[in-house]
Amino acid sequence: MASPGRSTSLSDQVEELLTRTGPLPIVAAGDPVLRRAAEPFDGQLDAALLSRFVAALRETMRAAPGVGLAAPQVGVPLRLAVVEDPAPVPDAVREARGRVPLPFRVLVNPVYEPVGTGRAVFFEGCLSVPGWQAVVARHARVRLLARDESGRPVDEVFSGWPARIVQHETDHLDGTLYLDRAELRSLSSNQAVAERWAQATPDLAAAELGFPLAGED
Template sequence: MASEVDLTDPNDRPIAERVEELLATGGPLPIVAAGDPVLRRGTEPFDGQLDPALLARFIEALRETMHAAPGVGLAAPQVGVELRIAVIEDPAPVPEEIRLARGRVPQPFRVLVNPSYEAVGSERAAFYEGCLSVPGWQAVVARHARVRLRALDEHGVAVDEEFTGWPARIVQHETDHLDGMLYLDRAELRSLSSNEATAQRWAQPTPERAAAALGFTLPR
């Protein structure tokens, strides 16, 4: 007689149990790639599902994983955990021309718990953008040039701050992950380029040349 098939969804287990199991492997965590439903389900607000010690360990693992990738942000769903938590950090090691064009300035390590953002003003900026969960590809995304972020930090302290330029882009990208969105949902798909093509053809500070060659329109 055949044995019964176990139809139990592993995601039905308590989040704390799954996080403990994830951290037990040690080292950087595996990053979930596009196509995994966890990136599309959205997240539940953090409300003590992890005790303070486990939360601290999970945040440190997110930080280690972000550095190892390397990236400038990482959201919990990208490691398979449906909690509304993300980390960001950007040393911004870019040439002055790119810094000025993109507003890319260094950002210290930050933890965003239950973040949300809203646009400040109507200005938008479009640049090539990539994602650790969509490895090997980049596309132009128009985003708000300035946003107001509301969140909590890892200690439960309220954050209410405006971000501009590239930091605003990072905030939007990571918060979108928590809502089940990938940057491709907002991208100009005619701009989609491999990392190699982006480096060889579209490494200019702004994407005007790519727009002209690939046939897409940039926001005004």
């Protein structure tokens, strides 16, 4: 259990954040909070404050827009994240990437483990690394263990793009950015991705930029 001093500090930090109106400011790469393991949630925020914080994370994620947001991305080192993906993509992209709708979820103290040996390789971006994307090989299927905002246990297998989202956001809570797992020769501006690499798979980008797709299953 967290110490009383630490709990009060986190509670006060969240209360201060929530005094602002509109989306919360997103912390960019280079801030130490993104490079430290987040503190497991153990009641540091009471139910009412947790509900308000989750609502603010949801608003911030949607406004960005993004498909996930971890508490450290708004400067709060708690093991908490929100995810949601309406998946408004063409059929070819949906089929290649397994990008299916992911309803809004709150993940408290999440951890994941691979299911099988399959890997999926696609471009990925991050709200804390604005303007850039890179190709990342991730587990194609993962088992997620967590709690929801009400403390109910979550034990679920995710595949396709939802599995990528779950891994990306859980990594944030371990102080890991997607760039740590990326093929850095693939690093491209959002403009370059839109103009050159908007295909359903990164095969053309791999051929033109000279990086392997060895992680692909």
